Amino acid sequence: MGYTGRAEWRKHYAEGKGFRQLGDAERALLAAHTPVPEEGGRVLEVGCGTGELTAYLASLGYQVDAVDFAESALARAQQEHADTEGVRWLCLDIERDDPRELHGDGYDLVVMRLVYPFLRDRSRMLHSLAERLSPAGALVVITPTAEHTPAERRDIALDEDEIKTLVAGWQRAERFDADELAVLVLRGPCHSNTTEGEKRRL
Template sequence: MYVARAEWEEHYSDGKGFRRLGDKERRLLSEHVPAPGDGGRALEVGCGTGDLSVFLTSLGYGVDAVDYADSAIARARERHPDADRVRWICGDVERDDPVDLHPGGYDLVVLRLVVPFLTDRTSVLRGLGERLRPGGAVVVITPVAAHTPPERRGIALDEDEIRVLAGPWEQADRFDADQLAVLVLRGACPTGTGATAADRQRPGGR
């Protein structure tokens, strides 16, 4: 579901936002993707007004928070004036080259309520996977079509779309948080192998 940048600018300029970060999402992130013992670096793609990025700092991360709406970044800065472990970045991870991302890579990349709006989901996730440090994870949090009204279908993924996202990863764990799917993806395949998690579970798979 493509939405033009101007529409996102208007959305945040008008004071609108999205579903607030829930307690179950916080618990799942705390349990499954805590920061490494010596701290870590996280990237949030589509940070909006920044609540998730600030929460990630409580887990021990320094965070690069990216959104392509200037109005979203402005509201995030205003909402979290003391978030000194968050670096707010205006840019489009899918289209802008280069976005000012951390050259040393990331221990965690999170896309919350973002993936349905990407034009090329597979390519974006593959590129983000290439930025992971060893042992790192990509977390996708998304509405599920089965729990979404038909008129809002564009903001959600169905089960087939979720399986496609999970397929290229060595480990893909799924959890549920108040009718949101939470995918924790680790070990992206090298580009072009075509192998899937299911392939690697079969005899002879990796």
């Protein structure tokens, strides 16, 4: 399976399709390990889809910049979560578009849920997002694992070597399980080196 571009995702969401629903275990882990700072916090969600996680993060008290490159996803998100306050819905390809719309003072939390395996250049993107974290901030990657994913859907998941590469170089990396998803909570400067092996095969 090759790179899935904007056109495919626009069609996906325009046809009423979605992604795996946010589970209670994921909610509990996010609330426990990435609570909103006392003075308030700002989160960047990369690949927000139809906004289920966005709405949950907002309910915790975060101000949320919710980013997706599929206009059809954002249209549904804004309709389905019209009463959710504290959210900026941004149509942006995080890998290719000008990031000037993102918050200039950084984020207390960056979340990628079911997105990381689809990135074209994983290491470059990880470093770019890490640079947007506040000093005490966390980057959370929620991903299917190859162990629990059918072979024909391998492209949506990470194997153990890919997870080791992802967490390498962070000052603190914690891994939790949420209904056969790996929840990776990464903190501190990311010092790992970019390698060709971290790029997604096209």
